[in-house]
Amino acid sequence: MNRHYSIEIVNRVSELNRIFEMITKFSLENSLSRDCDYNLNLILEEYLLNLIKYGYKDGRKDIIVVNIELSIDGMRIKVTDSADSFDIRNAEDYDSEMKLEDRRVGGIGIKLIKALVKRIDYEKMGENNIATFICSK
């Protein structure tokens, strides 16, 4: 059993597959439930996709570091990057009360992340953004 995993990826969408492979391994080694495995995939796909698509307007290359850690009271996911500042806690999410014709795709991922985690922390340290998500295991 390894209760802590860390991986570095380049800020390219194609790199997400490496994250999924790590989650599969992490879930198996720690006997995580199917729901927990699902949520872990979803939180990281949504956050990283948003980061990679919108966080590098100048197209620069970056290394994103993802840490996952299990503790007694839950799971901590930490993402460190040097993208443009983005505090997901203040991001506008999708309005699920809207009529179909008024709905737009934007914000769905943010809404899902906020629904699946217990807490989100964000801090800016120098050039780095550090986002931490706490969720149930």
Next chain:
Amino acid sequence: MSEFFTNLKENGTVNIVELGGYLDAHTAPQLENVFSDLIKSKRFNVVVNFEQLNYISSAGLGVFMAFIETMRENSGDIKLAAMKPNVYNIFDLLGFPLLYEIFNSENEAIDKFIKQ
């Protein structure tokens, strides 16, 4: 992760899209192509069978949002069927059961088209 796949079947005027595996940012374009082809061939009554789908993210959900209005404007619909609980949960979190008809089985969804 299990490979994503789609399989298209017909039952009278109803087109059934079977989904399997993981529907995410990488695989959503494959489903977009399926819906685009259905619209090009003027087939607007669609049942999506989720029975073998293990995962959906916002990229996958976006495909259903992108095509539902076109189907309905042409007197058709996209009806959803046979979701696993964790997949249904994602639709539910976003209030989609108010916008899409979701059935326990493919046959129930087909019957709804036939009775309309």
